[in-house]
Amino acid sequence: MLFLLNDALITLDGKDAPPLDAGRFRALSLPFLLKLGAEMFAEEPLMHQTNPERAKRLATLIKSKSPQVNAALFVAPAKNCPVDQVISRVAEVSMEVMGALHNRAKAGELNPVTADREVWRRMAA
Secondary structure, eight states: OEEEETTEEEEOOGGGSOOTTSHHHHTOOHHHHHHHHHHHHHHOTTHHHHOHHHHHHHHHHHHHHOTTOOEEEEEOSSTTOOGGGOEEEEEOOOHHHHHHHHHHHHTTOOOHHHHIIIIIOOSOO
């Protein structure tokens, strides 16, 4: 299963899923996970590139709490910025678009501009 985190395509498999029956994971909500992600990206705006394992854990948690969501965006204006300055969004991206993104990633052509055009549409003017 594919998950788009900013402009990084992450492959999630069933063995990555957290133990949802454990009390600490059951108590987590999607808004809490988005705040957690915002804190992570406030500390390191390119975390999805610099720490792929941490990015994969965040994607796995988001997916486990909201199975229809397969994309998340976190935009921090600067390293170590206040958490409230981080913009976050989640999306349910069609399988066709995810497949196209996967093909671009395999070809080395997935970048922030491509991800924005196909999913986030932040740069459109």
